[in-house]
Amino acid sequence: MDDEDPRPGGTDDGGDLLSRRTLVGGLAVGLTGAGVVYGASRLGSGADGGETTVDMRASDRTVTLAESGSGTVSVDLAGNPIAGAAGPAVTAYYWSDFQCPFCARFERETFPKLVEEYVAPGTLQVVFLQLPYIGADSRTAARAAKCVWRQVHESAPDRYWDWHTRVFEEQGSERSGWASRENLLGITGEVEGIDAGAVGTCLDDDAEAVAASVAADRSLAETFGIGGTPGFVLRNTGSGAMGRITGAQPYERFESAIEQIREA
Amino acid sequence: MDPGRLRGAGRDLARALAYPLTAWRRSLAAAAVAAGTFVLLVLSTFPGMTAEMLAADVAYLDDAVLLLVGNLHETTGPTGVALVFAYAVLTGVATVDVVAQVRLAGVRSAARLSGVAPGLLAAGCASCGAGVLGLLGFAGALAALPLGGTLLRIGGIALLVVALASTGDPRRCAVP
Numbered sequence: 001m002d003d004e005d006p007r008p009g010g011t012d013d014g015g016d017l018l019s020r021r022t023l024v025g026g027l028a029v030g031l032t033g034a035g036v037v038y039g040a041s042r043l044g045s046g047a048d049g050g051e052t053t054v055d056m057r058a059s060d061r062t063v064t065l066a067e068s069g070s071g072t073v074s075v076d077l078a079g080n081p082i083a084g085a086a087g088p089a090v091t092a093y094y095w096s097d098f099q100c101p102f103c104a105r106f107e108r109e110t111f112p113k114l115v116e117e118y119v120a121p122g123t124l125q126v127v128f129l130q131l132p133y134i135g136a137d138s139r140t141a142a143r144a145a146k147c148v149w150r151q152v153h154e155s156a157p158d159r160y161w162d163w164h165t166r167v168f169e170e171q172g173s174e175r176s177g178w179a180s181r182e183n184l185l186g187i188t189g190e191v192e193g194i195d196a197g198a199v200g201t202c203l204d205d206d207a208e209a210v211a212a213s214v215a216a217d218r219s220l221a222e223t224f225g226i227g228g229t230p231g232f233v234l235r236n237t238g239s240g241a242m243g244r245i246t247g248a249q250p251y252e253r254f255e256s257a258i259e260q261i262r263e264a
Numbered sequence: 265m266d267p268g269r270l271r272g273a274g275r276d277l278a279r280a281l282a283y284p285l286t287a288w289r290r291s292l293a294a295a296a297v298a299a300g301t302f303v304l305l306v307l308s309t310f311p312g313m314t315a316e317m318l319a320a321d322v323a324y325l326d327d328a329v330l331l332l333v334g335n336l337h338e339t340t341g342p343t344g345v346a347l348v349f350a351y352a353v354l355t356g357v358a359t360v361d362v363v364a365q366v367r368l369a370g371v372r373s374a375a376r377l378s379g380v381a382p383g384l385l386a387a388g389c390a391s392c393g394a395g396v397l398g399l400l401g402f403a404g405a406l407a408a409l410p411l412g413g414t415l416l417r418i419g420g421i422a423l424l425v426v427a428l429a430s431t432g433d434p435r436r437c438a439v440p
């Protein structure tokens with residue numbers, strides 16, 4: 001750096017601080033900051049993926065994901081919604097938090113394309129798991145998801161997808177109250193084929209069971225080092241080879257990871 | 265606080281902030297450090313994702329930065345983005361001031377600027393903390409702090425500002 005480059009206007013009395021260069025520099029920093037903040041606000045609002053439908057199904061299987069000296073890691077599929085046909089080449093275990101904006105971004109921008117390219121053709125199935133970490137409303141939403149699945153898993157499993165996507169569409173700011181019990185039941189009441197009153201009853205009467213199911217999902221996430229949402233573990237259904245993806249990464253990254261696991 | 269001392273501190277802060285603008289090379293160095301700091305802080309908000317994307321291909325760097333800047337705005341709002349930007353700018357200023365101090369008066373004189381370190385650490389940890397804590401298995405720990413860690417960021421930046429105000433222009437000797 002050049003210390004032999006004094007500014008005009010002196011250096012001693014503070015008046016130099018208002019020199020033209022200082023003012024221009026300060027203005028440039030301010031404008032850059034405003035530009036960064038404005039740009040960030042535009043980056044957050046991604047394109048809508050449009051209407052997507054997917055076949056949901058239930059399973060009563062317990063899948064062993066990994067075995068090691070310290071024990072067996074398994075997931076009980078009975079309490080968890082599954083998107084896609086049985087017997088796919090790859091399974092994605094997908095942890096989300098309904099209050100997480102990055103999850104909403106994945107749901108909006110990437111999930112519809114994954115459904116179209118991999119789930120609908122039967123290559124991929126997605127197991128929905130809960131990892132609520134943004135406060136009490138996130139926990140309520142996770143439990144509500146379990147209650148909704150309990151209600152529809154036998155008679156109309158596709159309704160779960162409607163509910164799940166609707167809740168993400170209604171997402172507001174974190175901790176703003178949009179995911180309170182009352183609001184969630186209001187949203188639930190607007191989803192055709194789901195009895196909001198029964199979901200409310202489930203949240204009260206089956207609180208312990210649904211909380212335990214959410215806790216099992218969280219424990220599984222910890223086992224695989226999923227420290228944020230959205231989080232994914234991809235598994236080759238045949239060979240058992242696994243990989244991890246965290247965050248709302250671009251579709252190309254999911255495509256590449258799925259192909260890699262498929263061939264592993 | 266004595267109004268005279270307050271005015272003096274304000275004048276010293278302005279001098280410390282203005283010093284990088286006294287030469288183009290200093291300005292560019294401060295801007296480069298600020299830009300690097302901003303990118304690092306943004307990437308560290310979700311280190312797991314950053315590591316996966318960069319391990320797949322370094323060309324994903326711009327995608328990762330844009331995704332995470334957008335996510336930073338969605339999780340902390342314009343205030344959060346502005347605070348990270350402010351922290352990055354102050355880090356650029358502080359770095360140039362420290363280097364000038366060392367060059368002009370030697371390493372020992374930089375002790376005057378050692379007060380910068382707590383602010384750098386506090387604000388930096390608050391800015392990247394959510395991701396780092398998540399990586400350590402404490403997902404949501406920062407989200408549990410008041411205003412999602414915004415207060416901690418403000419506190420860290422305030423420490424940096426106080427440190428810069430106490431040093432002033434690195435070319436001038438401090439008169440106790």
